Amino acid sequence: MIEVNGLTKRYGDFTAVQDLTFTVQPGEVMGLVGPNGAGKTTTLRCATGIIPATAGSLRVAGIDLAADPVAAKRQLAFFPDEPRLFEHLTVRQHLAFAAKIYHVRQHEIRAEALLAELEIADKGDQLPAELSRGMKQKLVIACGLLHSPKVMYFDEPLTGLDPLGIRRMKDTIKRLAREEGAAIILSSHLLSLLEEICTHVLIMKKGRRIALGTLPEVVAQFSHGETDVSLEEVFIRATGGTET
Amino acid sequence: MHVFRALLYLRLMSLRNAVGHQVRRLRQPKYLIGAIAGAAYFWFFFFRQTGAGNPVGVMSEILKEGRVEYFAAAMFTLYLLVTWITPSDKPGLAFSEAEVAFLFPAPLARRQLIHYKLLNGLLMSLFGAFFFTLLSSTTRGNWLGALRTLGAWWSINATLSLHNTAAALTITRLSAAGLGTGRRRALIVSLLLAALTTGAFFVDRDGWTSLEILLWPARLAVRPFLADSFGHYLLALIPAAGLVALHYIWCHRLETPFEEASIAQAQKLGERITRLRAGKGLRFGGKAKAQRGPFPLGDRLPPEFAFLWKNLLAAPSYLNRKVFLGAAAIIYLGMTWLMNHPADDGPKIAGAAGVIALILLAYLLIFGPQLARNDLRGDIGNADMLKAYPLPGWRIVLGSLLAPAVIMTAVAWLFLLMAGLALLPPSGDKALWFTPQFRIALVAALAVIMPALLTVQLLVPNTATLLFPAWSQTARSMGGGMDVMGQRMIFFFGQILCLAAALIPAVVLGGGTIFLTQWMIGLPAAIALAVIPVLLVFIGEICLGVWFLGERFEKLDLSSELRA
Numbered sequence: 120m121i122e123v124n125g126l127t128k129r130y131g132d133f134t135a136v137q138d139l140t141f142t143v144q145p146g147e148v149m150g151l152v153g154p155n156g157a158g159k160t161t162t163l164r165c166a167t168g169i170i171p172a173t174a175g176s177l178r179v180a181g182i183d184l185a186a187d188p189v190a191a192k193r194q195l196a197f198f199p200d201e202p203r204l205f206e207h208l209t210v211r212q213h214l215a216f217a218a219k220i221y222h223v224r225q226h227e228i229r230a231e232a233l234l235a236e237l238e239i240a241d242k243g244d245q246l247p248a249e250l251s252r253g254m255k256q257k258l259v260i261a262c263g264l265l266h267s268p269k270v271m272y273f274d275e276p277l278t279g280l281d282p283l284g285i286r287r288m289k290d291t292i293k294r295l296a297r298e299e300g301a302a303i304i305l306s307s308h309l310l311s312l313l314e315e316i317c318t319h320v321l322i323m324k325k326g327r328r329i330a331l332g333t334l335p336e337v338v339a340q341f342s343h344g345e346t347d348v349s350l351e352e353v354f355i356r357a358t359g360g361t362e363t
Numbered sequence: 364m365h366v367f368r369a370l371l372y373l374r375l376m377s378l379r380n381a382v383g384h385q386v387r388r389l390r391q392p393k394y395l396i397g398a399i400a401g402a403a404y405f406w407f408f409f410f411r412q413t414g415a416g417n418p419v420g421v422m423s424e425i426l427k428e429g430r431v432e433y434f435a436a437a438m439f440t441l442y443l444l445v446t447w448i449t450p451s452d453k454p455g456l457a458f459s460e461a462e463v464a465f466l467f468p469a470p471l472a473r474r475q476l477i478h479y480k481l482l483n484g485l486l487m488s489l490f491g492a493f494f495f496t497l498l499s500s501t502t503r504g505n506w507l508g509a510l511r512t513l514g515a516w517w518s519i520n521a522t523l524s525l526h527n528t529a530a531a532l533t534i535t536r537l538s539a540a541g542l543g544t545g546r547r548r549a550l551i552v553s554l555l556l557a558a559l560t561t562g563a564f565f566v567d568r569d570g571w572t573s574l575e576i577l578l579w580p581a582r583l584a585v586r587p588f589l590a591d592s593f594g595h596y597l598l599a600l601i602p603a604a605g606l607v608a609l610h611y612i613w614c615h616r617l618e619t620p621f622e623e624a625s626i627a628q629a630q631k632l633g634e635r636i637t638r639l640r641a642g643k644g645l646r647f648g649g650k651a652k653a654q655r656g657p658f659p660l661g662d663r664l665p666p667e668f669a670f671l672w673k674n675l676l677a678a679p680s681y682l683n684r685k686v687f688l689g690a691a692a693i694i695y696l697g698m699t700w701l702m703n704h705p706a707d708d709g710p711k712i713a714g715a716a717g718v719i720a721l722i723l724l725a726y727l728l729i730f731g732p733q734l735a736r737n738d739l740r741g742d743i744g745n746a747d748m749l750k751a752y753p754l755p756g757w758r759i760v761l762g763s764l765l766a767p768a769v770i771m772t773a774v775a776w777l778f779l780l781m782a783g784l785a786l787l788p789p790s791g792d793k794a795l796w797f798t799p800q801f802r803i804a805l806v807a808a809l810a811v812i813m814p815a816l817l818t819v820q821l822l823v824p825n826t827a828t829l830l831f832p833a834w835s836q837t838a839r840s841m842g843g844g845m846d847v848m849g850q851r852m853i854f855f856f857g858q859i860l861c862l863a864a865a866l867i868p869a870v871v872l873g874g875g876t877i878f879l880t881q882w883m884i885g886l887p888a889a890i891a892l893a894v895i896p897v898l899l900v901f902i903g904e905i906c907l908g909v910w911f912l913g914e915r916f917e918k919l920d921l922s923s924e925l926r927a
Binding site: 189208 | 652653654656660662664666668669672673676677744745747748750751752753754755917918920
């Protein structure tokens with residue numbers, strides 16, 4: 120479970136996120152949307168413990184991220200928009216490294232299972248430079264899932280993927296939530312992705328929460344009684360159609 | 364003509380914006396401080412210096428004495444020959460990625476592109492000439508002299524630059540025609556020998572040596588630089604400029620396809636820039652290759668070893684255990700052989716090698732930590748990923764420091780081995796204390812404290828990276844300027860200062876231990892004993908440094924640091 124209470128992040132005089140509160144339960148996928156500069160990435164970075172919050176509290180699987188960041192981070196996985204890999208480590212060496220960092224003992228069996236599931240077992244001895252964008256993304260996912268996290272954060276997970284890769288990524292996210300009970304936050308500009316796989320939506324603008332709830336609830340909030348209002352229309356109405 | 368106006372506009376606007384960008388960023392204190400340090404260095408080194416103290420100034424003075432024209436021409440010719448025998452892998456006409464994207468599909472004739480690139484090369488030669496003119500001590504306060512030197516350097520630079528381009532384009536043509544590297548080199552050497560032999564046979568009788576004939580074009584190029592009066596300078600400048608013009612025509616007339624090689628080179632350059640901007644540093648020796656892990660990453664090892672393991676994998680493959688052991692064996696056998704052959708001056712040669720090893724060790728201590736980058740500096744671009752790991756900051760910092768510390772320690776031990784085997788007692792009766800036990804104790808003590816000392820030294824550049832990540836990113840970017848030069852200097856002097864600060868308590872405690880105990884237990888044992896307090900000091904400094912850096916790493920937010 121992810122619990123965020125009064126999260127605020129300031130950079131000098133600039134407030135990137137202002138008093139944000141939300142909860143994501145196990146099995147839920149929350150879509151984080153908003154115009155550019157809304158504070159989505161900052162929210163994700165604070166929620167993963169990458170940057171400290173200026174104010175507010177964050178709990179990951181019941182553990183206070185500020186009080187015990189190491190224990191909290193053991194419960195989560197962060198999948199950035201750009202697959203960041205160590206260029207001198209092969210696919211299997213990446214998994215060995217991740218296993219050591221996350222204290223995964225006897226990781227080989229699980230690693231091989233993940234590689235097989237993600238269809239990159241035959242690339243095990245290759246370096247990132249030899250992998251396609253989709254393969255790299257799969258390797259990042261394999262490393263992130265190795266320690267069976269309870270909380271996951273995806274930042275623009277479909278960037279650079281081909282149609283088949285997009286389908287598989289969507290299936291993976293849905294399976295992780297439904298079958299493994301992970302609490303997932305997904306940041307994306309692709310509203311169709313949110314409609315397809317998210318159970319909840321959080322719309323942000325200028326660091327503030329504009330709307331939060333299940334998809335039907337958020338749609339209802341901005342449809343003003345109209346029927347068949349698309350999420351795109353809801354987004355435009357919610358954000359006023361501008362970035363600022 | 365409109366095409367050239369457009370290309371000229373591109374060049375001038377790029378230059379104006381680059382200068383404007385550098386000036387504007389001086390509003391940020393980090394760049395302003397760097398710029399002040401760089402300007403101060405520039406002023407004191409180039410303008411305030413008296414006499415011909417700087418290297419180029421000295422060289423200029425030397426060149427103006429005696430029959431230096433031949434020497435300069437010989438160097439010039441040698442450089443030209445090297446461009447033919449071992450050419451660089453860059454294409455003759457190198458375009459940037461943006462130039463490829465905008466100019467290649469544009470309605471421009473190939474010849475226009477060639478003109479653009481050649482003229483651009485001439486402009487770059489002018490910048491190079493300007494820099495060399497600044498370095499020349501003879502131009503200080505003498506504007507006419509400075510202008511002369513500028514023209515002379517420009518003709519040399521421009522000829523060399525155009526010759527490089529022409530050689531690269533010609534070699535591309537020859538390669539396309541099936542003339543491989545080996546055959547090309549053999550052909551060039553044969554032509555050279557044939558020219559010298561023929562010249563010797565036919566020309567020497569008229570008072571000209573074949574060498575003079577061979578050096579004649581190069582002498583034309585260097586003469587303006589060596590002219591002793593303004594009149595002679597102008598007379599010398601005409602054939603030198605003619606040489607530049609001939610090279611220009613040569614390049615322009617070569618019908619060599621350059622597009623594919625230029626695109627490949629632009630992509631390579633783009634990758635290098637991307638790597639540098641991602642904080643990954645330059646990569647030498649081609650693409651990365653998959654390697655076996657340097658040691659088994661067992662379950663019982665602490666996570667710091669995972670960083671060591673990862674960063675050793677990222678190190679060049681020749682930095683491995685076998686190579687170090689092999690080098691140690693060679694050093695041991697070689698030095699022992701030299702020490703046992705006094706008749707062949709073996710001990711003297713070994714002594715010289717030992718001194719060189721000590722000098723290299725000193726260099727390693729000062730420059731090694733700045734150059735070894737497979738630590739936090741290499742990973743700063745991945746800081747977000749590292750910060751998401753379930754590890755406290757100090758463990759990530761400690762793990763990151765291990766690989767460069769291990770590699771530099773291995774290199775330092777090789778230098779110590781060489782110096783230790785070459786150590787000879789000073790001549791005279793006062794060298795009674797220089798026993799084999801003393802030699803072993805001294806080398807062993809240095810070997811034991813070396814890993815800790817190098818780790819302390821590594822803390823300095825990593826501290827700079829975490830305290831000033833923007834500086835670190837800038838120093839790695841392709842951009843230059845006075846401010847970046849100043850930043851690098853501040854890092855370097857910071858390294859020296861920290862070395863001194865780290866050494867003072869260790870030296871005081873170690874020296875005190877030796878002084879107090881040598882009377883009781885002898886000098887070798889006192890040296891061995893002194894290792895304990897020295898190590899304790901270094902370990903204390905490392906703990907303090909790693910703790911501080913860990914705290915800093917946990918609070919690091921690159922997005923806010925690089926916001927400016």
